[in-house]
Amino acid sequence: MKRTISKLLLTAGIAAVMLSACSKVPEESKYIPKEAGVVLELNAKQISQKLITNGLTMDKLMEAAQSKDTASKITKAWKDAANSGVDLSSNFFMSVVLGDDKNAYVEINGSLTDAAKFEAYLKANLKSYDLKTGKDFKFTYDTESHGLITWNNKAVIYLRHLNTNRLNDIPGYMDKPADEGAEADTAAAAAAVVSPVAAVTTDLPESAAALVTTADHLYHMKENETAGSLEPFKKLLKENADMGFFFNVQAMMNSNAAGMTALPGNFKKLMEGSFATGTANFEKGKILVNTNSYMGKEMLAIFKKYGNKEIDISMLEKYPSDNVTGFISYAFDFHMIGEIIKSTGTDGLVNMMLSQRSGLTMDDLLNAFDGQLVYVASDFQIERKPNPYFDGDTIEKPNAKWIFNMKVANKDAFNKVMSSPMFTGMLVKQGDKYVLASPELAASFPAMSLTEKSVTLGSDSVLLDQYLAGKGQIKLPEGVASKAKGATLAGYLDIAKLAKTIPTEKADEDERPLLIRAQNLFKDMTFSAHKISGDVQTGEIVLNFKDQDKNSLVQLVEFGTEAAKLAQAKKDKRAKQEAADKAAEDSLYGAIPMDSAVTR
Incomplete structure (x- = not known):
C-alpha cells in the first residue's frame, strides 16, 4: 500500500506545477537549518504559470492521459491534494541533513493555507493519525513510512530519519519498512538528547522521539541558525528560478556520516566556506x-x-x-x-x-x-x-x-x-x-x-x-x-x-x-x-x-502524458488478455466430463 504522506507530497508536487494562485511569497526557507548538506527547491507558482500560459491544466492532462474513468484514483488524489490545505503555489524544499548516522534526516517542507483542512486530510487518509501538540506546532507519526508529519498555521514539515548506509531511507524508497537497525539508531539518538517536548512523546514509538526533537528545533530556530544566514543560499533564493539546488560542502565534510570521519582534518579545513548553488529554468526550446x-x-x-x-x-x-x-x-x-x-x-x-x-x-x-x-x-x-x-x-x-x-x-x-x-x-x-x-x-x-x-x-x-x-x-x-x-x-x-x-x-x-x-x-x-x-x-x-x-517544460509534460497514456493502455491490454485467458481456461475445464476427470 502506498504511504499516505508520500502520496500527498508526490501528488502535491504534480498538482503544484498545474495551479497558480495570487499569494505572498512564502517563507519556507526559514525552516531549513544551516547544517543542511543538500537543499532542492521547487518554485511551484512560477512553473505553473509557464504551463498554464501554454494551455496546460491538470484537467486537460488527466483527460489526455486517460481514455476513460475520469473519477480515477489519480484524479481523486489530485483533487484531494488541491483541497488538503497545502499551498500548491508555494516554494517546496527538500533538505538533507547528514550530521551522523544516528541523527541524519530528510526534511520536506512547504506552506499551508488552511491548517484545519490539512488536519482533516490527514485524519481521512492516515491510518495511524493521532494528533499531538508540541510547542507552537502539531504533529502525528506515520507508522507506515516511519516519518513525522508536523505543521503550524503557516507551514508543513515532513521528517524522516536517514540511515546514510541505506538508499531506501531516501524519499522515493519509502515503501520498504525501516529495519531494526534503523529503529535502534533513531531510538539511541532520542535517548542521547534531552528533548524539550519529552512530555508529549512518551506514548510515541521510540523511533519518533528524535524526530519530534528535531521538529521542535526547526520551528524555533534563530535567524543565524537557518540556511538563510549563509550568503550563497540567500543569493540563490533571490534568483527566483523555476528550480534551485544548494550544496553545503563544508557541512557535508564536517558530518560524521558517509565515511567523512576518514577525511584528514586539514582537508576539512581547506573546504571551509565552500558551497555550490545552481538554478534551472524552463525556457522556450531549452532548459x-x-x-x-x-x-x-x-x-x-x-x-x-x-x-x-x-x-x-x-x-x-x-x-x-x-x-x-x-x-x-x-x-x-x-x-x-x-x-x-x-x-x-x-x-x-x-x-x-x-x-x-x-x-x-x-x-x-x-x-x-x-x-x-x-x-x-x-x-x-x-x-x-x-x-x-x-x-x-x-x-x-x-x-x-x-x-x-x-x-x-x-x-x-x-x-x-x-x-x-x-x-x-x-x-x-x-x-x-x-x-x-x-x-x-x-x-x-x-x-x-x-x-x-x-x-x-x-x-x-x-x-x-x-x-x-x-x-x-x-x-x-x-x-x-x-x-x-x-x-x-x-x-x-x-x-x-x-x-x-x-x-x-x-x-x-x-x-x-x-x-x-x-x-x-x-x-x-x-x-x-x-x-x-x-x-x-x-x-x-x-x-x-x-x-x-515551445517551452521545454511543456514539451516534457506532453511527452510524459503520452508515456502515461501508453502505460495505461498496456496495463488495460494485459488485464484484458489475462481475463480472456482465464475465460478460455474455465471453458476448457468446463467442457471436460466429470467422470472422465475422475477416471484419469
Missing part, C-alpha cells in the same frame, strides 16, 4: 542551468594560483570532422592537486608510495603534464560485428571515431616519467617517440603517439595522423565553439545523432510512436565553466530541444 561554486579563503588562494587556465582551443579545432558527436575540453593545472595534497599533510606518504613503486616523486608527475586535455568523438553508429564467442553469429556494437590529447609541459620531467620503472618493459624510445615494446600489446591498444609535445590516443592510426598533422578543421553547430573560448571547461553532446541510432523498427507497434517522439525531443547539450571572479566560479549547462518554439 538553462546556471551554477555557482563558492570557495573559502584557503581553497580560493590555491584556485587563483592554479585554476584559471584557459582552454587551448586549437586542440579542439584541429579535429578533422564535420560529424562530431561530442567533445570535452579542460584546462587544469595539475599542480593544484599537489597543493591540495600538501595542505592535508599527506604529501610525504604519497611521495613514499610513488618512490617505492616507480622511483618518482609527486612533483615529477605534476611537472610532466600541462593540464590541457581534450577528448573528441565523431561518426557514432551502431555496427553489426562478428560475435567473438560464437562462430557465424553477429552482434550489434556501438562504434565511433575519437581522439584524446593531453599536452606535455616539461620534456625533462616527461622523459623521467616515461623511462621510470613504472613503464619498464612496456615502453621503449624510438627517436623522439615512445612506443609499446610488444607488438602483441600494441595490437590490443588504441593508436597512440607519445612524444615530448603531447600524449595522443586515437580510435585508428589514420585519424591519429590526420589530427597530429593539424590540417583538419572541426565543424560544430553555431555558437558551440564560442562557449569553449576563454573557458576553463567546455563540452558538447549531439543527443539527436545518438538518438537516431535507436532501432525503432524493433520496438512493439504500440510503443514505436512514443519512441520516435523521444528521438525527436532533444537536440543537443552544451556545458561550460568560466574563470573565477572574486570568490565565485560560474558555469552553464544548456539542454536544447528540437522544437525551439
Whole structure:
C-alpha cells in the first residue's frame, strides 16, 4: 500500500506545477537549518504559470492521459491534494541533513493555507493519525513510512530519519519498512538528547522521539541558525528560478556520516566556506542551468594560483570532422592537486608510495603534464560485428571515431616519467617517440603517439595522423565553439545523432510512436565553466530541444502524458488478455466430463 504522506507530497508536487494562485511569497526557507548538506527547491507558482500560459491544466492532462474513468484514483488524489490545505503555489524544499548516522534526516517542507483542512486530510487518509501538540506546532507519526508529519498555521514539515548506509531511507524508497537497525539508531539518538517536548512523546514509538526533537528545533530556530544566514543560499533564493539546488560542502565534510570521519582534518579545513548553488529554468526550446561554486579563503588562494587556465582551443579545432558527436575540453593545472595534497599533510606518504613503486616523486608527475586535455568523438553508429564467442553469429556494437590529447609541459620531467620503472618493459624510445615494446600489446591498444609535445590516443592510426598533422578543421553547430573560448571547461553532446541510432523498427507497434517522439525531443547539450571572479566560479549547462518554439517544460509534460497514456493502455491490454485467458481456461475445464476427470 502506498504511504499516505508520500502520496500527498508526490501528488502535491504534480498538482503544484498545474495551479497558480495570487499569494505572498512564502517563507519556507526559514525552516531549513544551516547544517543542511543538500537543499532542492521547487518554485511551484512560477512553473505553473509557464504551463498554464501554454494551455496546460491538470484537467486537460488527466483527460489526455486517460481514455476513460475520469473519477480515477489519480484524479481523486489530485483533487484531494488541491483541497488538503497545502499551498500548491508555494516554494517546496527538500533538505538533507547528514550530521551522523544516528541523527541524519530528510526534511520536506512547504506552506499551508488552511491548517484545519490539512488536519482533516490527514485524519481521512492516515491510518495511524493521532494528533499531538508540541510547542507552537502539531504533529502525528506515520507508522507506515516511519516519518513525522508536523505543521503550524503557516507551514508543513515532513521528517524522516536517514540511515546514510541505506538508499531506501531516501524519499522515493519509502515503501520498504525501516529495519531494526534503523529503529535502534533513531531510538539511541532520542535517548542521547534531552528533548524539550519529552512530555508529549512518551506514548510515541521510540523511533519518533528524535524526530519530534528535531521538529521542535526547526520551528524555533534563530535567524543565524537557518540556511538563510549563509550568503550563497540567500543569493540563490533571490534568483527566483523555476528550480534551485544548494550544496553545503563544508557541512557535508564536517558530518560524521558517509565515511567523512576518514577525511584528514586539514582537508576539512581547506573546504571551509565552500558551497555550490545552481538554478534551472524552463525556457522556450531549452532548459538553462546556471551554477555557482563558492570557495573559502584557503581553497580560493590555491584556485587563483592554479585554476584559471584557459582552454587551448586549437586542440579542439584541429579535429578533422564535420560529424562530431561530442567533445570535452579542460584546462587544469595539475599542480593544484599537489597543493591540495600538501595542505592535508599527506604529501610525504604519497611521495613514499610513488618512490617505492616507480622511483618518482609527486612533483615529477605534476611537472610532466600541462593540464590541457581534450577528448573528441565523431561518426557514432551502431555496427553489426562478428560475435567473438560464437562462430557465424553477429552482434550489434556501438562504434565511433575519437581522439584524446593531453599536452606535455616539461620534456625533462616527461622523459623521467616515461623511462621510470613504472613503464619498464612496456615502453621503449624510438627517436623522439615512445612506443609499446610488444607488438602483441600494441595490437590490443588504441593508436597512440607519445612524444615530448603531447600524449595522443586515437580510435585508428589514420585519424591519429590526420589530427597530429593539424590540417583538419572541426565543424560544430553555431555558437558551440564560442562557449569553449576563454573557458576553463567546455563540452558538447549531439543527443539527436545518438538518438537516431535507436532501432525503432524493433520496438512493439504500440510503443514505436512514443519512441520516435523521444528521438525527436532533444537536440543537443552544451556545458561550460568560466574563470573565477572574486570568490565565485560560474558555469552553464544548456539542454536544447528540437522544437525551439515551445517551452521545454511543456514539451516534457506532453511527452510524459503520452508515456502515461501508453502505460495505461498496456496495463488495460494485459488485464484484458489475462481475463480472456482465464475465460478460455474455465471453458476448457468446463467442457471436460466429470467422470472422465475422475477416471484419469
